Amino acid sequence: MDVAVLEVGGSHVTAAVVAPATWTVTEVDRAKLESQAAPEEVVAQLAEAARKLPLANGLAVALPGPFDFATGVAWYRGQGKFDRLYGFNLGAALTEALGIRLMFMNDAEAFAVGEWTAGEVRGVERCVGVTIGTGIGTAFLADGHVVREGDTVPPGGELYKTSYAGRPLEDTISARAILRRHTEATGVQAPGVKEIADQARAGDAAAKGVLRECFADLGSALKPWLERFGVTRTVLGGSISGAFDLVESVLDFPASATKDTEHSALIGAAAHYLRS
CATH class of the missing domain: 3.30.420.40 (ATPase, nucleotide binding domain)
Known part of the structure; x- marks a missing residue:
């Protein structure tokens, strides 16, 4: 089962499809991200990137903390990115926008698991x-x-x-x-x-x-x-x-x-x- 993935940074979001059979990555899009925008705008940007992917099997999202990866609530403050999302349930908003199953993961942990899997x-x-x-x-x-x-x-x-x-x-x-x-x-x-x-x-x-x-x-x-x-x-x-x-x-x-x-x-x- 191929997996749709977003990797979210402070200035860009990468949308890709990962094929587990070979762990090859097909990068679909890399777009600029206005991370200091209002929550609704950040959601719109992420949803736009996600919609370029095949989402029938849901979506994995790697992003930095501080973030509650289980509940989808952002706790960024003084980070120089996503500061207006403090206390905002990004998971609920993205789920509503896309109508699919979402899973969040810390980007540093995603990196390590990726290196353990295929690196x-x-x-x-x-x-x-x-x-x-x-x-x-x-x-x-x-x-x-x-x-x-x-x-x-x-x-x-x-x-x-x-x-x-x-x-x-x-x-x-x-x-x-x-x-x-x-x-x-x-x-x-x-x-x-x-x-x-x-x-x-x-x-x-x-x-x-x-x-x-x-x-x-x-x-x-x-x-x-x-x-x-x-x-x-x-x-x-x-x-x-x-x-x-x-x-x-x-x-x-x-x-x-x-x-x-x-x-x-x-x-x-x-x-x-x-x-x-």
């Missing part, structure tokens, strides 16, 4: 997926199932809820943290992490040093949880995974970067939908 940690008994972009997302998997509770994982299974060196972890490792640290080190404001990575590959020692310091801190923050959970393999995704070649050596645990930044979350959402 870098395929079939690994205990693994973790880490996505780094505007923030940091994590998902701890046992036999491909997300573990959110218990003392072997961070609160809710989400590493961003922890502190490092007395500060919220995302102050240390995230796109904004890397840009801030680069500015502090060089006095120059880089346009993005990709540009810092490009500079590092071109021989810029300061740029490389900033990236390696940030990922060394990530390793220090993550490793105790890897040991508690018994993780044998870690996979990195998100916009910063493209810098992995520059920082791999500072991580003292088995890790790799996704080979498919575009499709892993789509595959994971589809796999989760088929199990539910």
Whole structure:
């Protein structure tokens, strides 16, 4: 049974069909999303994207938190995206608009399940997926199932809820943290992490040093949880995974970067939908 999937970000929504027989992804559409619009407009945008898909079997939706994935209620506040949806039941509104079964999944968890299903940690008994972009997302998997509770994982299974060196972890490792640290080190404001990575590959020692310091801190923050959970393999995704070649050596645990930044979350959402 092919699965219709939406992957929702702060600026775009991707509509795709996933074929579980081969885990191939057919991307139907990628459209801009005005995430700071009124709830009714956000619903209309998502419904428009969904209607381009075959919806007879329902729809899986991967999107970022904070969001109640069971009830479909959004709790975004101060995120720079979806702020007007705070307390809004997106699930009920989309169900009414489309008249189909919906299932929501955290995008970081979808990424990890996708990598376990058809990627870098395929079939690994205990693994973790880490996505780094505007923030940091994590998902701890046992036999491909997300573990959110218990003392072997961070609160809710989400590493961003922890502190490092007395500060919220995302102050240390995230796109904004890397840009801030680069500015502090060089006095120059880089346009993005990709540009810092490009500079590092071109021989810029300061740029490389900033990236390696940030990922060394990530390793220090993550490793105790890897040991508690018994993780044998870690996979990195998100916009910063493209810098992995520059920082791999500072991580003292088995890790790799996704080979498919575009499709892993789509595959994971589809796999989760088929199990539910």
